Amino acid sequence: MQVLSKASINGLRALLYLAAQERREGYTGIREMADELDISFHFLTKILQELTQKGVLRSYRGPNGGVALARDPGTLYLEELVLMMEGDDFFDTCLLGLPGCGERKPCPVHAFWKETKAALKKEFQTTSLEELGQQIRVGKVRLAD
Amino acid sequence: MQVLSKASINGLRALLYLAAQERREGYTGIREMADELDISFHFLTKILQELTQKGVLRSYRGPNGGVALARDPGTLYLEELVLMMEGDDFFDTCLLGLPGCGERKPCPVHAFWKETKAALKKEFQTTSLEELGQQIRVGKVRLAD
């Protein structure tokens, strides 16, 4: 069951890596993150470029350059990030792929799937990078092996 | 958010179509199902071949041939079908794709995702083709536009 694309997963992991940093000023090199998170440098670069264009990251070139969160991680919730990376219809899907599945013309598993999506959405709406970054910092949780 | 592959979705829809039939004897042509469910005939054929090989369907060639459920739809639960089509590790994934994510080495969203997967699994374990077929029969729910 793959819910997020590889690109989204790696983008999220990179954002979490940044949110887990102790120091808040300065830039973190993409090379370092790629090594640390075990992602191809070029692939990660491409993913982070998009996040920079969308305003979640700011970047800086040259020696000691890299990327940094463009906003306070306490204001960055998973929902916004996932919608940004996966598309605005992320939570509006039908499990059986029927177009226009809804209350009026439900598919056989609509009722249940609706609840599941709502729970997932709520969780994503209430979980911030700050919160998860902290859990990483104290070692309760990991981003890579 | 695409949880099931197109192949699984179409396989499931076809199984539901069969489960929703009034008459229980005889075979249903793949052509009819493809038309009714708006799936390419050849694509559906390929999908149903696998389900036949796996013993969920039986098939019959020649005039008035087609496919039929090989087992009582009351004994066919979504879980078995999804595991069959998507692979046995369907419910064992990490949302962030970390290998070996678990209680001992959890990813940042492990706790929540674990619950979500469990709820989904339970629903699939307790929902049979018979049950959904009935809902289709009485028109509460649809398989296509």
Place this chain on the structure above:
DNA sequence: TTTATTAAAGACAAATGACTCTTAAAACGT
């Protein structure tokens, strides 16, 4: 026995997602 009907099988093609590589541009230090 011939013809029509249907699924089985497998080769093939197209589309998508997941990467990879090369070149350019920006910033810095000397």
Place this chain on the structure above:
DNA sequence: ACGTTTTAAGAGTCATTTGTCTTTAATAAA
């Protein structure tokens, strides 16, 4: 100015999934 470090941009490649087509085999009916 020059060379080094770093991100930006985009073309290119590979693998997987999705979808198509052709041929074969089975069955029934005329």
